Amino acid sequence: MQVDPQVQNPTQYTKKQFYLFASLCAIIIVMSKQTLVLGAGCFWGVQYFFDQLNGVLQTEVGYAGGHVDNPSYEQVCYENSGHAEVCRVLFDDEKTSLLEIVKYFFMMHDPTQVNRQGPDVGEQYRSVIFYVDELSHQMIRNALVEMQKNTDGTIVTSVEKLITFWPAEDYHQKFTARTGRGACHVDPSEITLPA
Numbered sequence: 164m165q166v167d168p169q170v171q172n173p174t175q176y177t178k179k180q181f182y183l184f185a186s187l188c189a190i191i192i193v194m195s196k197q198t199l200v201l202g203a204g205c206f207w208g209v210q211y212f213f214d215q216l217n218g219v220l221q222t223e224v225g226y227a228g229g230h231v232d233n234p235s236y237e238q239v240c241y242e243n244s245g246h247a248e249v250c251r252v253l254f255d256d257e258k259t260s261l262l263e264i265v266k267y268f269f270m271m272h273d274p275t276q277v278n279r280q281g282p283d284v285g286e287q288y289r290s291v292i293f294y295v296d297e298l299s300h301q302m303i304r305n306a307l308v309e310m311q312k313n314t315d316g317t318i319v320t321s322v323e324k325l326i327t328f329w330p331a332e333d334y335h336q337k338f339t340a341r342t343g344r345g346a347c348h349v350d351p352s353e354i355t356l357p358a
Contacts, residue, residue, distance in 0.1 A: 201213075289321070
């Protein structure tokens with residue numbers, strides 16, 4: 164039996180299809196993941212809170228918004244680094260949305276307090292949302308306007324472009340989950356989370 168050279172080998176075509184399909188799936192998976200970096204006071208409780216939300220894939224605490232490269236906790240707390248304690252939230256926007264994450268951000272802290280949350284006082288505890296792209300920026304700005312309509316007092320949350328996220332030291336990561344301490348101003352029992 165002779166094979167027509169003009170006909171592609173079905174096995175090779177299937178491999179090409181497979182690789183194309185796998186590449187498209189990888190692109191879709193990457194596109195369905197979004198990141199926000201949120202400052203709402205002490206980052207231990209903030210991380211613990213967001214770890215409870217459906218659709219949140221990963222959280223990491225760290226520092227952002229300042230002028231010191233790779234700052235230490237001590238620099239952020241005592242040396243006027245300009246950084247805020249923040250939590251980077253990676254979420255699947257097919258299971259939750261940027262607006263849902265922002266809504267819970269406003270529910271879990273007091274966005275009308277300047278440079279403090281609960282017992283923690285200082286610029287590092289400011290209310291801030293760092294965005295990574297212009298679409299997110301506009302959505303956050305619009306959410307802020309809507310939130311202000313239903314809030315007593317003036318929301319002082321700043322919205323800033325993320326320049327660099329500096330991960331905090333290992334002992335800060337998942338601190339509340341590991342120790343049962345340090346939820347600070349965040350009381351998840353007072354906030355109804357979606358099932």
